[in-house]
Amino acid sequence: MGKFTVFYTALLLGVQLSFAQAPKKNSSSDIYHSLQKLNFLGSALYIAAHPDDENTRLISYLSNHDKARTAYLSLTRGDGGQNLIGPELRELLGVLRTQELLAARRVDGGQQFFSRANDFGYSKHPDETLDIWNKKEVLGDVVRIIRKFRPDVIINRFDHRSPGTTHGHHTSSAMLSVEAFDLVNDAKAYPNQLTSLKPWQPKRLFFNTSWWFYGSQEKFEKADKSKMLNFDVGVYYPTLGVSNNEIAALASSQHLCQGFGRLATRGSQNEYIELLKGDMPDSKSDIFAGINTKWSRVDGGEAIGQILYAIEKDFDFANPSAHLPQLLQAHQLISTLEDAHWKEIKLKEIEDIILSVSGIYLEASAVEASSNPGEKVGLNIEVLNRKATAVAIDRLELSTGMVLDSTIALQENQRIQLEKEIEIPATTDYTSAYWLNSKGTLGMYQVEKAEWIGKPETPRAVHANFVLNFDGYPLDIKRPVVYRYARPDKGELYQPFEILPPATASFDDKVLIFADGKAKRIPVTIKAHKDNLKGEVQLDYSQGWVVDAETKPFEIAKKGDEQVVVFSLTPPENQDESRISPIIKVNGKEIRKELVTIAYDHVPTQSILLPSEAKVVRLNIERLGENIGYIMGAGDDVPTSLEQIGYNVITVDPAAIQKGSLDKFDAVVVGIRAYNVVNELKFKQRYLLDYVNEGGNLIVQYNTAGRWNKQFENIAPYPLKLSRDRVTDENSTVSIIAKKHALVNFPNPIEEKDFEGWVQERGLYFPNEWNSEFTPILSMNDKGESAKKGSLLVAPYGKGHYIYTGLSFFRELPAGVSGAYKLFANMLSLGKEKVENPNDVKG
Numbered sequence: 001m002g003k004f005t006v007f008y009t010a011l012l013l014g015v016q017l018s019f020a021q022a023p024k025k026n027s028s029s030d031i032y033h034s035l036q037k038l039n040f041l042g043s044a045l046y047i048a049a050h051p052d053d054e055n056t057r058l059i060s061y062l063s064n065h066d067k068a069r070t071a072y073l074s075l076t077r078g079d080g081g082q083n084l085i086g087p088e089l090r091e092l093l094g095v096l097r098t099q100e101l102l103a104a105r106r107v108d109g110g111q112q113f114f115s116r117a118n119d120f121g122y123s124k125h126p127d128e129t130l131d132i133w134n135k136k137e138v139l140g141d142v143v144r145i146i147r148k149f150r151p152d153v154i155i156n157r158f159d160h161r162s163p164g165t166t167h168g169h170h171t172s173s174a175m176l177s178v179e180a181f182d183l184v185n186d187a188k189a190y191p192n193q194l195t196s197l198k199p200w201q202p203k204r205l206f207f208n209t210s211w212w213f214y215g216s217q218e219k220f221e222k223a224d225k226s227k228m229l230n231f232d233v234g235v236y237y238p239t240l241g242v243s244n245n246e247i248a249a250l251a252s253s254q255h256l257c258q259g260f261g262r263l264a265t266r267g268s269q270n271e272y273i274e275l276l277k278g279d280m281p282d283s284k285s286d287i288f289a290g291i292n293t294k295w296s297r298v299d300g301g302e303a304i305g306q307i308l309y310a311i312e313k314d315f316d317f318a319n320p321s322a323h324l325p326q327l328l329q330a331h332q333l334i335s336t337l338e339d340a341h342w343k344e345i346k347l348k349e350i351e352d353i354i355l356s357v358s359g360i361y362l363e364a365s366a367v368e369a370s371s372n373p374g375e376k377v378g379l380n381i382e383v384l385n386r387k388a389t390a391v392a393i394d395r396l397e398l399s400t401g402m403v404l405d406s407t408i409a410l411q412e413n414q415r416i417q418l419e420k421e422i423e424i425p426a427t428t429d430y431t432s433a434y435w436l437n438s439k440g441t442l443g444m445y446q447v448e449k450a451e452w453i454g455k456p457e458t459p460r461a462v463h464a465n466f467v468l469n470f471d472g473y474p475l476d477i478k479r480p481v482v483y484r485y486a487r488p489d490k491g492e493l494y495q496p497f498e499i500l501p502p503a504t505a506s507f508d509d510k511v512l513i514f515a516d517g518k519a520k521r522i523p524v525t526i527k528a529h530k531d532n533l534k535g536e537v538q539l540d541y542s543q544g545w546v547v548d549a550e551t552k553p554f555e556i557a558k559k560g561d562e563q564v565v566v567f568s569l570t571p572p573e574n575q576d577e578s579r580i581s582p583i584i585k586v587n588g589k590e591i592r593k594e595l596v597t598i599a600y601d602h603v604p605t606q607s608i609l610l611p612s613e614a615k616v617v618r619l620n621i622e623r624l625g626e627n628i629g630y631i632m633g634a635g636d637d638v639p640t641s642l643e644q645i646g647y648n649v650i651t652v653d654p655a656a657i658q659k660g661s662l663d664k665f666d667a668v669v670v671g672i673r674a675y676n677v678v679n680e681l682k683f684k685q686r687y688l689l690d691y692v693n694e695g696g697n698l699i700v701q702y703n704t705a706g707r708w709n710k711q712f713e714n715i716a717p718y719p720l721k722l723s724r725d726r727v728t729d730e731n732s733t734v735s736i737i738a739k740k741h742a743l744v745n746f747p748n749p750i751e752e753k754d755f756e757g758w759v760q761e762r763g764l765y766f767p768n769e770w771n772s773e774f775t776p777i778l779s780m781n782d783k784g785e786s787a788k789k790g791s792l793l794v795a796p797y798g799k800g801h802y803i804y805t806g807l808s809f810f811r812e813l814p815a816g817v818s819g820a821y822k823l824f825a826n827m828l829s830l831g832k833e834k835v836e837n838p839n840d841v842k843g
């Protein structure tokens with residue numbers, strides 16, 4: 001699906017989509033489109049909170065219809081969501097979604113920015129959001145990006161006036177945008193930014209409204225629209241061969257990890273924006289009305305406009321290179337502009353057009369995907385002039401040093417191919433996502449270099465500077481060094497050229513639970529990023545833990561190969577939580593990083609270096625029963641976690657469930673959202689309840705409300721109604737309300753402190769109505785809300801027990817949260833106390 005989308009889009013727009021690293025190859029229509037954009041001097045910034053919040057119809061309309069510089073500022077990278085296409089979660093999901101946004105912008109022609117805010121998970125209210133984010137810093141980032149991008153108009157996706165009606169991140173994005181609009185031109189606001197940026201006042205601020213914000217189409221039709229602009233975003237672009245909404249659909253279909261692949265739509269469609277600040281334009285369909293977006297906007301621009309508007313008017317589609325002399329003349333005039341902002345933007349744009357019309361191809365590709373600081377790497381350099389234009393290459397300078405300093409004339413379609421070896425300077429930084437280089441807080445990423453704030457990616461470490469000579473007129477063209485290769489099953493591919501440490505190390509398990517005092521094997525996988533790697537590895541661990549050897553040697557002959565070194569780790573006697581890290585020592589250098597590669601067809605391959613570590617937990621935990629049956633739902637790691645505390649977990653195929661087939665299990669656990677996603681369960685539910693009736697112990701984890709109520713009325717043995725109740729604050733107070741119940745006493749006594757150290761949330765989709773057979777065990781709520789008692793419900797049924805829980809065990813157990821393990825062990829042990837413990841403490 002991803003592959004198809006990319007291929008289709010590449011055909012459609014003539015741009016290199018997945019291949020952000022590849023040189024552009026533009027058709028006459030593409031060049032004409034770029035020329036129209038070159039001749040428009042206006043900018044629009046769209047602001048929201050997450051990848052996928054952005055309205056690609058409007059972004060594409062502004063970029064392709066109005067021809068404006070258009071950007072999307074997503075305050076977060078979407079780290080807190082789900083991933084429908086692979087295992088990446090949290091910060092790695094943020095990396096993937098960053099790339100999906102960049103892929104979307106390559107389709108709709110926009111640019112992409114981010115703030116340092118972390119998508120920490122669902123938030124009900126902007127007050128909570130702005131409490132967890134550092135409001136001053138995120139607002140500062142919005143101000144910085146506006147001062148840098150200098151938009152004439154800003155458009156908010158969300159309404160700043162309706163806190164509590166949508167995700168708190170959404171409302172916060174709008175509130176911060178409104179606040180920033182009044183600050184950006186104030187030299188006293190964030191004055192530190194003004195060493196490199198200037199104050200700037202956008203003309204207008206809008207809210208991208210729609211009927212959805214009014215509740216219904218009818219209500220919206222009746223709404224006062226005197227402050228609204230509207231455009232037909234269904235326009236058709238003949239030179240591109242597509243309509244705006246087709247581009248928009250392809251752009252939002254890049255959000256594949258969110259399952260956003262969708263059909264294109266065609267035909268007329270209205271889009272509304274409501275003016276919040278600034279003057280109302282006199283045209284209700286032109287957001288830039290009254291703003292000078294012509295070349296006369298800049299001092300010295302008139303003469304440039306005279307040349308470039310003439311080219312646009314009489315563009316020669318059959319032979320665009322006919323315009324080269326005038327384009328070079330315009331380039332020369334642009335390079336003398338005093339307005340540094342427009343000069344930089346327009347020089348870059350016109351240089352791309354000059355290269356395109358003259359059919360110049362420039363590429364510097366490394367022979368390997370990665371190298372290390374201080375190492376040598378081979379480069380293939382290709383320079384080609386595909387038109388009869390008088391061009392020479394005067395110089396080729398890599399960021400690592402000069403590789404060619406004599407002039408070579410470029411004959412028509414005669415390829416120049418150079419093979420050069422360069423040495424990566426020993427001081428070069430590793431290439432990795434800059435916002436993950438150091439540990440941030442729950443709400444904020446930490447960024448070392450202020451000039452990186454807002455950037456979607458880390459600037460590439462190694463690039464080539466081609467100095468061309470157009471019959472006496474010099475042009476410097478900078479290109480990142482790429483890695484180009486072919487795969488028999490995929491064809492030609494490009495990916496970023498990476499600078500990596502000589503070796504990285506990782507643990508198989510990120511969380512290790514020691515349920516008794518026995519030592520565990522800790523395999524450390526060492527991956528070589530150079531040939532003939534030799535060194536030693538040691539474990540960094542806390543006091544009380546014991547390792548079998550301080551250091552162990554390793555030796556790997558080939559780059560890309562791995563070696564596993566096994567340590568033995570013995571836990572302390574008493575309950576403890578700490579972290580272990582592998583430290584690799586090569587040539588006196590210490591490396592504590594792990595390499596994670598993210599590879600999909602629709603985005604460039606990403607290499608991410610993360611701190612290599614695992615959490616080790618010594619649990620004093622009691623448990624009863626041995627064999628657990630697990631019915632997988634939407635997918636969770638709970639079975640692995642239960643195995644870590646000594647249970648034997650067997651995955652149960654729902655299709656194979658029949659009367660009596662579950663009797664061998666001490667307990668049966670139903671995975672998250674199983675009743676939402678496993679249709680078969682509808683027919684098997686009676687066997688599950690039979691199992692309980694006969695003395696079994698059934699634990700059902702959260703399902704989403706909706707489908708449940710219609711299709712699964714018999715999900716529990718007694719009436720139970722799901723709701724959207726959730727408790728998102730993982731630090732919210734939890735009260736034990738059934739203090740005498742076995743679930744909080746046997747075999748592990750549960751206290752309120754067992755709810756400390758939980759991650760992301762308490763739980764979700766709690767039932768809010770239940771039959772009197774159920775006993776609610778816990779009570780909890782988010783700040784300012786009523787107490788929710790449906791997070792853990794238990795009822796006897798026949799000879800057994802039925803438990804329903806919306807607590808987020810699927811997050812807490814993989815994160816090694818001790819209290820969650822104890823409570824889960826109690827759920828699995830329920831009913832066993834009658835045999836093993838004659839003093840029934842059930843209450």
Ligand SMILES: [Zn+2]
Nearest residue numbers: 049050053167
């Ligand atoms: Zn969102």
